[in-house]
Structures are given as C-alpha cells and as structure tokens.
C-alpha cells in the first residue's frame with residue numbers, strides 16, 4: 001500500500017475528484033482526503049497500477065493545481081473494500097486559498113451549448129475553474145464562507161456537487177440559472193435597463209459607449225479598442241493621457257494585433273490569464289491612442305464566462321482597463337465608478353476580495369512580472385530561510401504588503417498607487433483578512449526608511465517591534481529571496497526614487513549586499529532635483545537643473561517658461577528646495593526632456609519606456625557610447641549629460657541618442673561591476689529596480705555581465721518595481737533581528 005502526502009495548491013482545484021477517478025480507473029482501493037497541509041491518499045492495488053497511479057497524479061493533475069511536495073511511503077496493506085473521498089479530518093488549519101481561475105474549456109463548451117442547462121449562463125464554473133480568492137470570506141474554503149452563501153443550491157446543482165465522479169463535485173461556487181447569481185444592466189444613473197444584459201452590452205459597446213463590467217477581481221471599464229473617439233473619451237474621463245491600456249482579445253484574433261509565439265499563447269491561456277505585453281503588429285486594427293508611442297500592446301484573453309459572452313468575431317478587441325479613478329484601488333461596486341461609465345453590466349454576486357489583472361512582460365532570459373495580482377494571489381511563495389511572523393509594509397508606489405510565517409510568505413494583491421484614504425482602507429482591510437485566513441499574527445513589522453510613506457506611518461502605528469530597511473536594499477533582497485541566494489552579491493538597483501541613509505534620494509545604486517546589510521560601492525553622482533516631487537512630473541525642470549549643474553547653457557531647451565528658469569536658477573544658487581539625487585529614473589527623465597519627448601510625466605517609468613522604444617537597435621551592448629567617469633564610489637554622469645546635450649543641439653537622430661545613452665549605462669555598469677568584483681571576489685550579480693523594466697537595459701546588462709563570467713539574477717516571479725519591496729523588507733528585517741539577538 002502507498003501512503004501519499006501532497007502539498008501545494010491542491011485544495012479547491014478539483015484534486016480529490018481527479019485522484020478518485022484515477023484510482024477507480026486503475027482498480028485501486030483506499031481513500032483521498034483534504035488534510036491540514038494538503039491532500040492525503042492511501043491506495044492499495046497491483047504494483048504496476050500503483051506506479052501508474054503516482055505517475056498520473058504527477059502528470060495529469062488538474063491544470064490549476066500546483067504540486068510543491070510529493071511524499072510517498074510504503075505501508076502494510078489495509079483491507080479497503082473500495083476507494084472513497086473521505087470527509088476531511090481536521091478542517092481547521094487548512095490555510096491554502098486558490099487564486100481565481102480562468103473558466104475552463106469544458107465550461108466554455110457548456111456555455112455555448114443550447115441543450116445544456118447552463119447555456120448562456122454567466123456564472124458557470126467547476127472544480128477546475130472559476131472564482132476562488134475573490135469570493136472567499138474565511139478559511140477553510142467552503143460554500144457557507146463564500147459570497148455564494150446566499151444562493152441556495154438547487155436539486156440539479158446539488159446532485160452534481162455531491163457526485164464524486166462529476167466535474168462539479170464540491171465545486172463551492174457551483175450555480176445554474178435556477179439557483180445562482182443573475183446579471184443586470186444599468187444606465188449611468190444606476191437604473192435597471194430592460195432586455196437582455198449581454199445583448200445590451202454588446203450593442204452599446206459596438207455603438208462606442210463606455211461600459212463598466214463587473215468581473216472577477218473587480219470592475220473593468222470596457223470600450224471598443226478599434227474606435228478612436230471612444231478611446232479618447234475614455235482617456236479624458238479617466239484623466240489618463242498616455243499610459244497604455246490593455247486589450248482583451250477574442251481568442252484567434254489575438255495574433256492579428258500582436259506578434260506571439262506558441263509559448264506566449266500558452267501563458268495567455270493559463271488559468272491565471274494574465275495581461276501579456278507583446279510587440280504590436282503594424283497592421284493592427286487597434287487604434288493608436290490605446291498605447292500611444294508604444295511599440296507594444298498588453299493583451300489578455302477572456303477569462304470569465306461573461307467575457308466569452310461579450311467578445312466575438314464581430315467585437316474582437318475591447319479595452320478592459322481597471323475600474324478605478326487615477327491610481328486608486330479597483331472598484332468592487334458600480335457606485336464607485338459614477339461619472340466614468342455610460343452603462344454598467346453588473347450582477348448580484350459580491351466581490352469580497354479585489355485584485356487587479358496581473359501583468360507580465362515578455363523578455364529574455366526570463367519574462368518580467370510587472371504586476372502580480374489576480375490569478376496568482378494569494379498563493380504562498382517560499383523564502384530561503386525561516387522567519388518570525390513578519391509584516392513587510394511595502395513602499396509608496398505599486399503598494400503591496402507581504403506576510404511571512406516560517407519559510408513561506410503571502411504577497412497581497414496589488415493595492416494601489418497613491419496615499420489616499422481609499423488605498424489605506426483597502427490595505428488595512430486586506431491585511432486584516434490575510435492575518436485571519438493564514439492564522440498569522442506578526443511579531444515584527446518592517447518598513448521603508450522614508451519617514452513620509454503612508455506604509456511607514458502605518459507600520460509605526462502598529463506598535464509592534466519595527467525595523468526600517470533602505471529602499472534599494474529591499475529591492476536587491478527581494479530578488480535574492482526569489483532566487484534563494486544565501487551569500488553576498490553585487491546588487492544593482494536602477495530605480496526612480498528611494499530614501500537614502502544620508503537623506504538624499506537614491507536610485508542609481510550598486511551595492512555589496514547580503515540580507516542583513518549593504519555597502520554602497522557605486523552610485524550615480526548627486527544631481528540637483530528642484531522642488532522634489534513636483535519636478536518629477538515636469539521632466540523639463542530636471543533637464544534644466546541637470547544642465548546647469550553640468551555647466552552647460554540650457555537655453556536650447558524648449559517648452560520651459562522664463563519663470564520656471566528663473567525659479568530653478570535661484571533654487572540652485574541658494575541651495576533652497578533642492579534635493580540631491582542619484583536616481584537613474586531622473587537621468588532618464590533628463591534625457592527624455594532634452595529630446596522633448598513629452599511635456600509631462602503621467603505614469604511611472606514613462607521616460608525609461610519612451611527611451612527604450614526610441615532605441616531602434618535593441619541590442620546596443622558594446623556599441624558606440626557617451627563618456628562618463630568612474631572614480632572611487634561615483635559614476636560621474638556629467639560628461640554623459642554634456643555629450644547628450646551636444647548631440648541634441650547638433651540634431652543627431654533621436655534613436656541614435658537613445659541607443660548611445662543605453663549603451664553608456666550598460667558600459668559603466670559593467671565597468672563598475674568588474675571593479676566591485678576585484679574588490680570583493682563576488683561573481684553573483686542581482687538586477688533590480690523599476691528602471692530595469694526597460695528591456696534594452698535589462699537584456700543588455702544581463703548579456704555583457706554573463707559574457708564576462710558573472711552569474712546574473714533578474715526578478716521574474718516577483719515584480720522588479722516597488723511591488724516586491726515588501727518581500728525584501730521581510731527578509732532583511734528578519735536577518736537584522738537575528739543579528740541583534
């Protein structure tokens with residue numbers, strides 16, 4: 001007899017029925033049950049069939065399941081007479097929650113099968129698919145503690161729910177048109193509009209209307225991506241002039257708008273159904289204002305039944321952007337989107353836990369996670385060492401928190417990008433739930449050094465033992481944790497903003513780092529940032545200040561007023577309201593402004609993206625570059641700024657300037673890392689920070705370092721931006737704690 005213990009994501013994903021069916025097929029006797037740590041199986045039968053059983057569990061398990069550990073023990077045979085699914089032993093303590101899963105093939109088939117009782121029913125699901133995280137109120141996952149609790153199962157559904165051989169055996173959100181949630185179509189004043197909600201939605205989308213659609217993790221704001229006027233109207237209403245929108249594509253039509261490989265299509269089709277950023281096709285029918293001045297497009301596939309009902313060959317490309325104002329959290333109720341939408345397609349199944357769509361950018365050597373949220377949270381991830389129960393509070397942008405217990409951590413969904421009350425409420429509310437679900441009570445809180453971050457103030461208000469971690473140390477440590485590195489590394493953080501230990505704004509940093517400490521080996525030399533955060537929105541002011549500091553007459557700059565010039569000159573002269581910064585993000589802003597790319601920054605990493613796109617040559621390593629000085633611990637960028645200014649005035653083509661600029665950064669990075677290696681003997685290099693979302697830079701630096709026999713680690717399953725600061729805080733905070741005790 002075999003006793004098998006499996007853990008990972010194995011509950012609420014159809015694992016037990018799958019095991020049951022497989023055992024029956026192989027004529028085995030025994031049982032399967034959900035235990036506190038996963039799934040437990042005992043199986044007796046012919047040797048050959050037992051081997052096959054194990055093999056099939058490993059290979060053919062449900063698509064949404066994830067096996068972390070597989071433990072097999074040989075035992076004395078027990079005289080079982082049949083194979084059963086047993087009642088779970090101890091329901092308490094089972095703390096795994098599956099992420100929300102895209103609707104599966106079998107359910108889609110039913111959705112369009114006129115003879116099926118769930119034909120055209122927007123809430124069908126099975127053990128392989130459907131909402132999980134977004135509908136849960138408490139653990140262990142069971143219908144009475146989900147948002148389905150008020151929908152009493154009908155006889156038909158109950159029959160399936162209790163049949164171990166049925167695809168819907170113990171599918172907690174099981175529903176049908178008789179007993180489940182219903183759609184509703186509302187006008188902008190939230191009054192119900194008669195006639196079929198789906199038909200209405202399709203009709204009005206085709207007419208160019210903007211519609212709020214209640215999905216899985218929150219509302220989308222939808223409109224036809226092939227309609228220029230509608231897209232402009234959406235930009236106006238959302239006050240979002242430039243930031244690209246993602247487009248949901250009708251399956252086969254995806255390849256009409258982006259270049260994609262089989263592998264990319266698989267990623268799009270995966271149960272997490274993330275937004276994947278891929279190169280736009282020249283001939284694409286998608287309007288230019290969907291992703292302005294951007295060679296890429298974020299695409300994703302229908303993942304809720306409702307999406308499949310709306311998209312079709314006649315309506316194949318929809319902008320489906322997060323339903324929110326500016327950088328606020330995503331809305332769970334239509335009322336929150338008042339003024340943004342012409343109509344609403346909504347329903348009566350509450351969204352208890354919000355999560356935005358996840359975003360992945362295709363890259364080499366590994367894809368880059370830009371936002372880890374729906375489809376991935378709240379799956380636990382492994383840390384390289386054991387921790388006390390810890391809260392990593394996060395940063396100020398791309399806010400997430402991380403909660404750890406032993407060597408696992410749970411990352412929150414993407415919370416928001418602001419320090420508003422709504423963001424804080426979503427943060428504290430989600431934190432409260434995570435603590436309850438995962439039975440976690442932090443003994444340690446870790447936050448950023450920045451005194452004014454909302455997350456810092458929150459951390460301080462908890463009254464728990466507190467550690468503060470420098471922003472870029474957290475960036476580097478997060479990547480180390482992802483790769484389970486347990487030795488000192490050369491850590492590179494090319495980033496926008498992070499509070500330094502000297503009170504300056506850091507962001508072009510090369511550290512010697514381990515989890516407990518860091519030494520600042522190199523950084524960009526300090527440049528004057530006028531007016532702090534206000535200048536970040538107006539890159540021309542940064543360029544003006546940088547040029548003055550570089551001893552260059554900035555008069556060639558256009559689009560800067562005489563008043564602005566006067567104020568900045570005065571600020572620099574009097575050293576008043578000037579911040580010192582080594583930020584790589586600001587250097588990109590400075591160059592983008594010299595090239596007059598855009599008057600205003602309206603989203604993070606805009607300059608880093610724009611310069612990447614300008615660079616016609618994608619592999620610029622070892623190419624022509626601008627001068628710089630590497631001395632002691634400084635990477636002096638003044639020669640670089642002077643040379644760019646000269647090229648701009650000489651009217652060198654913009655793409656050439658962008659290429660040379662990237663090539664310069666790649667070169668000085670390599671030279672600095674070589675020097676760091678000579679000093680430390682270390683060959684492991686970690687790349688991190690928001691600017692590393694720039695592919696020319698990330699791939700270029702990875703390539704030259706690898707060529708020079710360095711081992712390079714890049715963020716892949718965690719975001720390289722501030723979305724993973726919370727994870728870095730957890731690991732650094734714990735090592736600091738250990739050293740003190």
Ligand code: ZN
Nearest residue numbers: 104107126129
């Ligand atoms: Zn299904």
Ligand code: ZN
Nearest residue numbers: 154157176179
């Ligand atoms: Zn029913």
Ligand code: FE
Nearest residue numbers: 495496690722
């Ligand atoms: Fe950062």
